[in-house]
Amino acid sequence: MSDILIRKSNLIDIPLIEQLYKKVASVEGGLARTESEITREYVEHFVSKSIVNGIQFVATDKASNTIVGDIHCFGIGIKAFAHVIGDLTVAVHPDFQGQGIGKMLFEEVLEEVREMRPHILRVELIARESNTRALRFYESLGFEQEGRLKKRIKSVVGGFEDDIAMAWHRP
Template structure:
């Protein structure tokens, strides 16, 4: 974990980020075949347009990513949303996710207009992720019942969470 360095993502990173997201798909809201390069390029472009997109690199290998976009309407410019975090399977449990969140929050504090709220949504079965988010300071703000359909046809609730800065 000490070898991991953090830096902002660029569009040139899109193929590498796409490969990581496909490998880490278990907690994401898209299946691997729903992810393609134009989608990833749009996601990075959207995040960088007033929000953040950060990669954690272990040498030349991408260990994790985090991105969040600024809400487009003027009334919501103080909010980062559509937050996605993904950590390579071999890097999970090594603090990469916590380090990405720390960098996201530190960088968000420097943005203008000022960020006052960071939002994410996580499916209820990802209890390890929910524990991480709560340790960081996110609070649950409700439940979207039967929102996430699993491969076996069953459903889980999505849990909206927010961190007020």
């Protein structure tokens, strides 16, 4: 794990973040987007939103100098929701999953919220019901299941499945 560095992202990371998301999206059942739906425009959109009104960290593999993990979330941009940060997405390269990188990325975000963004009271995310490992992982970080959005997302085995709305609340 000493070969992994967690740091804030910036605009020059966009091409490597795009490569990462394409790779993660090539494995079904995690991200909502398919590989072909990971476009430069999509990545530019979330990197810029995270810089202006959000939080983003990337995990870099020092040996290959590539980005192997990303977490980002951003605000809604309306005063009534200024205490909320959401649209959270996390992705770790398939070859690097299960090594604690996802956990480190989340811990950075939650520490930033706790220490630097006292106005944020709620961190929101949505995960598909079949992604049980991810759901358990989020619960272990303090996220609660708050709701079930029935048949919201297309299932990889056919038909549709529920999306689970989760939130972390400032203690």
